[in-house]
Amino acid sequence: MRCLTNHDLVWLNTTVTGGLQDYDYFAVEGAVAGQFLYGVNNNTLLVAATSYQRVMMALPFTRGNRRTGFAAMAWFLAVNGWQLTGDTASLVSALALLENHSTSAAAVLGSVVEPVTSGHNLSVSGMRQVAAWCMKRHEQVLKILADKD
DSSP states (O other), X not given: OOOOOHHHHHHHHHHHHTSOOOBOHHHHHHHHGGGOOTTTTTOHHHHHHHHHHHHHHHOOBXXXXXXXXXXXXXXXXXXXXXXXXXXXXXXXXXXXXXXHTOSOHHHHHHTSEEEOOTTOOGGGSOHHXXXXXXXXXXXXXXXXXXXXX
């Protein structure tokens, strides 16, 4: 599995907010660690959901945590063979469920993802290229999250 680094997460935040935000290095480290579920890191949906939840628990940035968490989760899914396919409302609802820990994380994502089609091989693409692809596909979700961020 491909995972984001601390630097990648800071870059995502800078990109979704339009500028460098103050951040807590140790909170960034904690959020990135959400990609490493020791003993179960072969379950891509669970790791992706946990990654979003860890950003939301750590709140490492002064602005843009929801958008950063969503972009990180979308990137993680894309490079590991999955893509978010739900409509904007479904994706925003799924994120709220993940934030509230009210339903199984993998079950929440299972309703809004599907395997990446054979025409896309994102697993070999660069981090920023895949992130830009994800952010463009989900531009409306990011706009809605900006209001809550």
